[in-house]
Amino acid sequence: MAEVWTIAETHNGSLKEVSFELLARGRALADELEVPLASVVLASHTREGELERLAAYGADIIYVAEDERFASFTVHSHAAVLLPLVRDHGPQIILAAATTTGRTLLPYLAVKLGCGLTADCTSLAIEEGTGNLLQIRPAIGGNIMATIKSPDHRPQMATSRPRSTPLGNMDTTRRATVIRVDPPSLSTDPVEVLGVRPFRDQQTSIEDARTVVSGGKGLKKRENFTLIEQLATALGGEVGASRDAVDRGWATYPHQVGLSGKTISPELYIAIGISGAIQHLAGIKTAKRIVVINNDDEANILDIADVAIIGDLFAIIPVLLRRLNERRKTQ
Amino acid sequence: MHIIVPIKQVPQSSDVKMDPVTGTMIRSGRSSTLNPLDLYALEAAFRLTEAHGGSVTVVTMGPDSAANILKEALSMGAERAIHLTDRPFGGSDTYATSYVLSRAIEKIGSYDLVITGERATDGDTAQVGPGIAAWLDLGLVTYVSSIEEATSTHLVAERLVEEGYQRVQVALPALLTVVKEIAIPRLPTLKGKKRAMASTIERWDAEAIEADRSRIGLKGSPTRVVKIETPKVARSCTIYHADGDEATLAAVDHLIDLLEEQQLLKEVHHG
Ligand SMILES: Cc1cc2nc3c(=O)[nH]c(=O)nc-3n(C[C@H](O)[C@H](O)[C@H](O)COP(=O)(O)OP(=O)(O)OC[C@H]3O[C@@H](n4cnc5c(N)ncnc54)[C@H](O)[C@@H]3O)c2cc1C
Secondary structure (H helix, E strand, O other): OOOEEEEOOEEOOEEOHHHHHHHHHHHHHHHHHOOOEEEEEEEOOOOOOHHHHHHHOOOOEEEEEEOHHHHOOOHHHHHHHHHHHHHHHOOOEEEEEOOOOHHHHHHHHHHHHOOOEEOOOOEEEEOOOOOOEEEEEEEOOOOEEEEEEOOOOOOEEEEEOOOOOOOOOOOOOOOOEEEEOOOOOOOOOOEEEEEEEOOOOOOOOOOOOOEEEEEOHHHOOHHHHHHHHHHHHHOOOEEEEOHHHHHOOOOOHHHEEOOOOEOOOOOEEEEEOOOOOHHHHOOOOOOOEEEEEEOOOOOHHHHHOOEEEEOOHHHHHHHHHHHHHHHHHHO | OEEEEEOOEEEOOOOOEEOOOOOOEEOOOOOEEEOOOHHHHHHHHHHHHHHHOOEEEEEEEOOHHHHHHHHHHHHHOOOEEEEEOOHHHOOOOHHHHHHHHHHHHHHHOOOOEEEEEOOOOOOOOOOHHHHHHHHHOOEEEEEEEEEEEEOOOEEEEEEEEOOEEEEEEEEOOEEEEEOHHHOOOOOOOHHHHHHHHHOOOEEEOOOOOOOOHHHOOOOOOOOEEEEEEOOOOOOOOEEEEOOHHHHHHHHHHHHHHHHHHOOOOOOOOOO
């Protein structure tokens, strides 16, 4: 029975959260198809107990290749393991995260394997009768939803964004078959990783954040942008920005949300002094809840907001910060 | 240094119609533009050739109107422009598109680098760049945010990834996809526009690039768009007006209660 696979991602020996989200999606598909679900882990090492966690979240089989070279990602070192593994085991579906890693690896594999790939799927389902994977994704700046399938090619491949699906139930009594894979010796990797320079401002990436607080041109000047930073800190979130704010140097490009920046799906998105241009909205269409602070009660952003406070942000944010602070003290 | 930059024509706005039968995009009759993220690929290429000598060739696959974006690239400083246009190319997905572009790049020949934008703003897949690298067996470095060093044999660059900036060295020839941080794109110059007017754009069809017919167009595309829907925006917005101190306080407290209810406030650590 052709398996369903998910590609796990690790960082310093620990599995990233998205690895388990992929298992939640994969589990549903594997159950529907009545086939085993496997997770593939390429890592320099895996911490004690990590593989058991994959089993607890639904993996029946775990393929593990451990090697120093997987400490950092290169598409060539990963493909060297995955291409023969896929050819040997012939999975019918491969799911990966729509991260910089997944979005580099999967299109490369898709061409090498001669199969189809759909990026950024927001939902996945099995077509009745044919068993084909239905891959649903937003297209054209989120204005339409397209259902895509790949009827004549296997494996069917798809990526989905971190935080685009909840985790499945954890069951620590579940066990998986662990299959160790010897990484083939790769004579030369055209890409050599020299190191990683962390972000100067100690931000984790906004794509992984549960809460993102974004500021736009309504902040008026650089000094005022600290209001956004303070609110993000108070809410345990990250700072985002509109393009106008980034262009003015109030925030750096990794913080830009929108069509030419990042597409994010946080639990909570707070847009402050942002009008909601179509290009900005393209980046937040899949956010779970959207809160707006704006003095224009006709701003576009209200079309997709859940809650809005209409008024002067310079009056509202200090009060918000004060109340959050008071709440913390009384608890 | 010879650099090839594949570029794409995209609709000006996100308001695009889809053909309900084939599931492909209907573009005709709508204003189109150069994919804004390709400007960064072009800029990176121009800076490299200005610093190290060489030239930039641009290539696009698309209908007749796509010649406009080639002209634009020529007026910014590209030396040669190739237009891949043929009926059988129509309906290509990212697999078929990356195949067609890779055939063209092979035919152009003797290049050190291929540079693409991070993704196109219409399809938004970011798949064509890595796909071309796979067809041509090139070293692949995606999400490049800066190029520190370039020699005739290798390049040192930084990639913008989730953990920060990953520094890599890649052997040439290679394919890079670049992000916006790489450089500020230039505008076409008047002199450049005149030069572009005088240049000819080469038109290549499927035969010219010796494309395998089973790998191009709708027929050569593994993926099929089977349904298009316009999602209904189900959100209804609760609005609080913060006019005056009292109303502001009330609005803020409503918001905090709501966030608390939905467990969206930062966990408070006791002790
Ligand atoms: C190809 C292309 C790609 C683009 N990509 C992106 C992208 O990735 N991301 C992006 O964000 N944009 C992008 N844009 C730009 C986009 O079109 C808008 O120009 C931009 O999003 C506007 O930024 P803004 O909302 O901060 O500014 P504005 O549109 O100027 O909005 C400012 C808002 O602040 C409010 N405001 C002002 N003062 C106050 C106050 N005192 N209190 C409360 N509210 C106040 C105003 O009511 C207004 O709503 C792109 C554009 C193009 C053409």
